Amino acid sequence: MSIYRTHNCNELRKEDVGKKVFLSGWINKKRDHGNLLFIDLRDNYGITQCIIDRENSNFSTLEKMQLETVIKVDGEVVDRSEETVNKDIKTGEIEVLIKSFDVLGKCKELPMPIFSDQEYSEEIRLKYRFLDLRRKKIHENIILRSKVISFIRNEMNKLGFLEYQTPILTSSSPEGARDFLVPSRLNPGKFYALPQAPQQFKQLIMVSGFDKYFQIAPCFRDEDARADRSPGEFYQLDLEMSFVEQEDVFNVVEKLLVNTFKNFSKKKLVKEKFPRIPYKESMLKYGTDKPDLRNPLIINDITDVFLRDDIKFDIFKNLVKSGCKVRCIITKDTKNKPRSFFDGIDKWAKEQGTSGMAYFTFDKDKEVFGKGPVGKFFSKEAIEELMVKTGANIGDSIFFACNKEKDLEVITALARNKIAQDLDLIDENIFAFCWVIDYPMFEKDKETKKIKFSHNPFSMPQGDLDKLDFGKPLDILAYQYDIVCNGIELSSGAIRNHIPDLMYKLFSVAGYNKNQVDQKFSGMINALNYGAPPHGGIAPGLDRIVMLLANEKNIREVTMFPMNQNAQDLMMNAPSDIGEDQLKELGISLKLKK
């Protein structure tokens, strides 16, 4: 038996009345009645009310104890009268009559209260993270995270995957995010990089013949933070399989995610077979490659209609002639919405730095007409064509904007969210998953205008490999796929290119010659020459999965010891200065910008 406790703080029940017990934990709350003192004793498992009165010689010292002091209570379990039962806690039918107590850990005056639903500044929470983590909500989030991880490990094992570790100190790679670098003492002037993902290693594991790999893998990227993106480090459920096609990966991952989400959340999954949306279609219908399918609104391209002569909306017509497109969103049955709703959307769109959203409502007297400020520019026939094209009915409204395709995608995607919010169309109690598939292999860099890999340079191109047209690289699609849930990108993956010659060709399109490829990806390109199996995989972001399950908007709420937005650990004081001697040993001198 432990010298500290016979039971934890969530264990004692009516049946235990009369038992002599030890409990240890934190003083969560005191209620001092002068001659009678209630103490809520808290540990990881729950809360037990302990009680002592003035008759006991320990009363006055216990009365003075700071909250959050760790004590051991020696007492007896006693029954509570019916009126004093607390139904909110599992131990609420009993209490522990304190005989004596010991202080196990003293506590200074607290910089932040533990027992409170208040919000606190991020700064103080992160500096005193060990206190913050005692609070109920985040304590439960972290436990949830642990349970999700162990559930996933178990599921992966059941699916025949084995977990392997890959190096943390590895080489810098030219594609992708900024690397975190680690100087090498034994190789002065040279640097390791922390892996942005175990991408090459997991492919090497396949070449090594292990068939099915997974890992709860730490990934390091030196990029700026967001609410759903930790600076520095995050975790992926990294997985890879040999002798598979896209479909095989989909089957495994759908099974895993459906089981996980069903097991840990009460929210309903809209579809257990995730819909598949080609990248191009997603950009058109949702304006983004991470569509929130809880939102029923869909974007339509109506550029053609603006070629008609009986539309007098000259601003848009002229833009269309110069190559712009027109896209719209139809809202169902919004005829009677107040003017403020429509103008609100337009005003909001202008605030987003666009030319705004035009709108009218499909209405009918003797014949159909457009009701609203710009309705008069559209003939009866033009309106009828719009209704056919968009599936709109009398009483529905149309919001539309005109711009170059890329800008138009951005604004219509934002408008789709905004309108859905205003009309309260998004069901918060569901998970809507989808696959986004058929990503283009390459894209044009906005600034340099050069061709670059749009996602993963190791992806396998689609189609007949002998007939790929490298003269039109932007038309080449890849076996590259993302999983999106409620508008959040959960993971991306691909069937990999395991054919060295093809790899060289694709890299040459992106501006790397054979030597550069050999040098930068030596381990992998070399391995592919010695009998590589066809393989593919994916890497769902673990932190984001837990965020969705815990219903949190910020990744720090599901991370035990996160850094702040400037990638500083306020509790441990990282990063920190280092001594001259350490620098000298590494052959490094600092030239800091002022």
Add this chain to the structure above:
RNA sequence: GGGGGUGUAGCUCAGUUGGUUAGAGCGAUCGCCUGUCACGCGAUAGGUCGAGGGUUCGAGUCCCUUCACUCCCGCCA
């Protein structure tokens, strides 16, 4: 690198048009209280109003600079 928000007691916040000695709740300290579970009641202490500069008879409040935190854009194969 750029844009927005916030910064007042240990914590969470209020503070009017620029106007007397900057307030409240929680926490702390002291006192009272034997059935609370956000216990109750009374008192006390606690402030560089993020920092610096300016305007003004007078600045928590207006202006400029700067710092910190946060959200977003860029970035994140």
